[in-house]
Amino acid sequence: MEPDPLHLSIVVPALNEAASIGACLARLQAARRAGAEVIVVDGGSADATREIAAPLADRVIESPRGRALQMNAGARASSGTVLLFLHADTILPESAVLALARGLESSGRAWGRFDVRIDGEHPLLPVVAFFMNLRSRLTGIATGDQAIFVRREAFEQVGGFRAIPLMEDIAICKALKLLSRPACLRERVVTSGRRWEKRGTLRTILLMWRLRLAYALGADPARLAQRYDGRAA
Numbered sequence: 001m002e003p004d005p006l007h008l009s010i011v012v013p014a015l016n017e018a019a020s021i022g023a024c025l026a027r028l029q030a031a032r033r034a035g036a037e038v039i040v041v042d043g044g045s046a047d048a049t050r051e052i053a054a055p056l057a058d059r060v061i062e063s064p065r066g067r068a069l070q071m072n073a074g075a076r077a078s079s080g081t082v083l084l085f086l087h088a089d090t091i092l093p094e095s096a097v098l099a100l101a102r103g104l105e106s107s108g109r110a111w112g113r114f115d116v117r118i119d120g121e122h123p124l125l126p127v128v129a130f131f132m133n134l135r136s137r138l139t140g141i142a143t144g145d146q147a148i149f150v151r152r153e154a155f156e157q158v159g160g161f162r163a164i165p166l167m168e169d170i171a172i173c174k175a176l177k178l179l180s181r182p183a184c185l186r187e188r189v190v191t192s193g194r195r196w197e198k199r200g201t202l203r204t205i206l207l208m209w210r211l212r213l214a215y216a217l218g219a220d221p222a223r224l225a226q227r228y229d230g231r232a233a
Contacts, residue, residue: 016049
């Protein structure tokens with residue numbers, strides 16, 4: 001028996017993503033035809049992001065820059081009973097909507113995420129993805145790369161994403177864990193490995209470990225964002 005149809009809103013925050021947002025949104029057209037809503041939230045792009053997104057989304061709206069701010073704006077503008085937050089450089093599997101519906105129905109949980117595969121040439125990227133997926137199963141904490149989805153009532157109950165410049169995904173997962181463990185789906189989203197390859201894969205792995213540890217110990221997310229962006233030593 002198939003699960004009851006859900007009213008899904010897919011929120012895509014974007015900033016200067018002209019090179020990748022077309023592929024991301026193209027994969028969502030079947031979901032749109034099946035009734036899903038797609039909202040792109042632009043944070044002030046200086047390229048053709050909005051123009052590329054417009055014919056492939058139900059709405060393209062603008063928001064102050066910042067992934068948390070943009071995702072919250074998209075959630076407010078959406079009408080779905082389930083929200084899925086998708087990075088603009090990430091591709092959903094074709095079976096995503098059905099897998100999500102089955103996962104929420106069978107588990108009775110308030111939220112969840114997909115497994116991830118990182119697209120790129122570096123041999124360490126599959127290892128990174130393996131440990132991301134394993135870690136989130138063990139800890140109940142997901143990353144934005146894993147396409148977090150959540151029932152609207154749960155999203156509103158925890159107050160949405162914290163308006164912080166980094167670690168907003170970790171923060172909301174910690175809040176949602178108080179409501180339920182995540183539904184960890186085996187279906188894989190494919191996310192770009194560009195940030196690992198651009199900065200150096202091993203260097204980026206070590207940086208993210210340091211930033212996550214610092215955040216867990218109470219560091220200011222604004223300072224961590226500066227370190228992530230390379231604006232501080």
